[in-house]
Amino acid sequence: MSKLPPNYSVQTRTRASSISAIVALVLVVVAIALPAFASRSLIQDMFFILTMLVLAQFWNLLAGYGGLVSVGQQAFVGIGAYAMFGVVILLGFDPVASILIGGIAALVLAIPTAFFAFRLQGAYFAIGTWVIAEVVRLLVAQWKSVGGGTGTSLPRSATSDMWFTGTIETLFDVKSAAARDILAYWLAVVLAVATIAGIYWLLRTKRGLGLAAVRDNIEAAKSVGVDAVRMKWLVFLVSAFGTGLAGGLIYLQKARISPDAAFSLQDWTAYVIFIVVIGGIGTIEGPILGVLVFFILQSLLADYGSWYLMVLGLIGIAIMLFAPRGLWGLFSDRTGIELFPVRRRLTGGRLSATLPSSKEE
């Protein structure tokens, strides 16, 4: 970059991204203040949306940027949740602090998982991760001190004097169950913002550029010195850690766990895949749009049970067949708007007079 004349510069920022940064900041402030005026059911809905968004962002990082289509993310949700329950029940830790243990447990599980699954190529990797998730589910079901196959609840002693809930009770004048929802919601806001900011940051660094290169053409990327295997490990471990944190947080709010629920393929992987595919795979905006569409569909069709899932599946198939870049891709292609641009553009100097924007990545 130093070889360019001084009036040239490489930047990723666009006008839309500057506006979206301001809007995002406002949204975060509103989100934090929300419990002051929103009903408890809205807080619970927002918690659901935010935690699904976190799961979707990490799956998108894996599949959309890392090219690793995992169908076994429920392993990390489940192990995160169970590690949280385990240290609360057996060691008497505070549930809020235990969420971090959940993330670490998922990270630890990710190492042997990657060791096995990376031996499988492409599509077989997908089912390999699924097998490992099944193995973990079956093993956890043998763990009698956290309820074995039937599951267990967080002990009342742990949930009643959880960190911060006392303050929230007095602050908003609510009962302890509602205070727990508000706490979980705030933690979800923090996790979602940290996830999006973290992934955006990662994609804009040199590593992120390497990651995009590996995704687009692994051989070409290797030839210019990108360590593809290291990239895969990085993405897999980061996603596992984040997914484990989300798992711990989700089950902090639920306060009740069972192996079948915590390791559910449908809840923690199938829904997440549809969110990302419908919204637009390989973009940060996609999962955000996808989770909103998913929530609206669920609210509209929740009474129709299996019809709802059928519609979701059909939409997913239709998107993959006719608009593989998802709803955000359709929008972005028409308007050129990117809220979280990661593409490096050459601006300034003579170039801006002849070529308004470079489409090179």
Place this chain on the structure above:
Amino acid sequence: MIWVDTILQGILLGGLYALFAAGLSLVFGIMRLVNLAHGDLIVLGAYLILLLVTLTGLSPFVAAAVAMPFMFALGYGLQKFMLNRVLGDDILPPLLVTFGLSVVLQNALLEGFSADSQRIQAGSLSTASIEIAGIGLGVMPLLTFGSALVVIIGLNQLFYRTSLGRAFRATSDDPTTASLMGIKPAGIFAKATGIAMIIVTIAALYLGMRSNFDPSIGPARLIYAFEAVIIGGLGSLWGTLAGGVIIGVAQTVGAAINPEWQILAGHVAFLVVLLLRPRGLFPRAVD
């Protein structure tokens, strides 16, 4: 003696898993497509046979023969109008489309047939057994294993003795060159998936007669099938049978030690093979 019996039961169970896996192996071998809806298609086949048996009173074997052309047509159409559109270097679209199909099939079956467990009634055949050297073997497991052998021998004959098989192998090796020789890869792929669906129907027949089934059991069948294919080594049909047998023996031995370990033991056997021989026991395909 009890161990010999357990292992024999496991080997015969492996025949069922090999039947689950043969269709998956065929489709992967020819077009490098992993169909995540494979298990749900087996369950769909079982419901189709059940429907025919209930409505017409046919014997399950005749009903399966009647179901075969329908399943072939389904596979042909699925490949021609849907899956061919997403085949390519990018593995993501076919995976996600078949994953969507799996969810759609499961829920359509749930809507059509409810979540109740069903079984295809096979009359006295389901309890019949014969005794060989003091060990009682079920006629049904023997029939399953025999069918798996017939399917694998049949597929090998098809691959190496017919012009369609030659076209399959040519397209598998290099679709572009094959199309220069007058082969249309799209049509070949559709026929291959159709044939895979015929094998799926046979697998569905035995699945439905041997145990209860409901709309949610498809994904677990896919996992067993997948494990058998990987253990055997990609592209080897006899390897797939060996893989099925290994999963079957691991499951029955695991269940004999502790009933809760049955499924787990099968998965662990798979992981051990993956650890020691990442490319499977009898690898053939280069990729």
